[in-house]
Amino acid sequence: MSDAAPTPPQPQPDAYTQPFWDACQRQSLEAARCEDCGHCFLPPGPCCPQCWSAELSVCPLSGRGRVYSFGIYRRSYHPGLPAPYVVALVELEEGPRLVSNVVGCMPEDVRIDMPLRVRFEASGEFVLPRFEPAEEEGARR
């Protein structure tokens, strides 16, 4: 592979989201957890979006989830993001939803409710959490 491709737009961490990106650098996925009501949420912020408590801790995430919604981008909007690619809203098994990409399969193979697992990929100065198809966890039927 060539390294000639331009770097895609990079995340812009702030004081609240920096720990999320630091965890990605360690190939780990984490959200914020409310110590008062137990809500696990993304993106991290100054307080719980459910009860407004500022008593927060880290909620480790398994990296497993499902396609909640998605779109196939067939036109490139940046030279570092060649089309086609899939932008998906991934519902993680702990509850939070994360906007990411589905990789490791043809865009046409992505389906709503498709099981996914996280796959960390370097992008410029960052390690990004993307998702690839996963086997069903246990038999559903």
Ligand SMILES: [Zn+2]
């Ligand atoms: Zn709360």
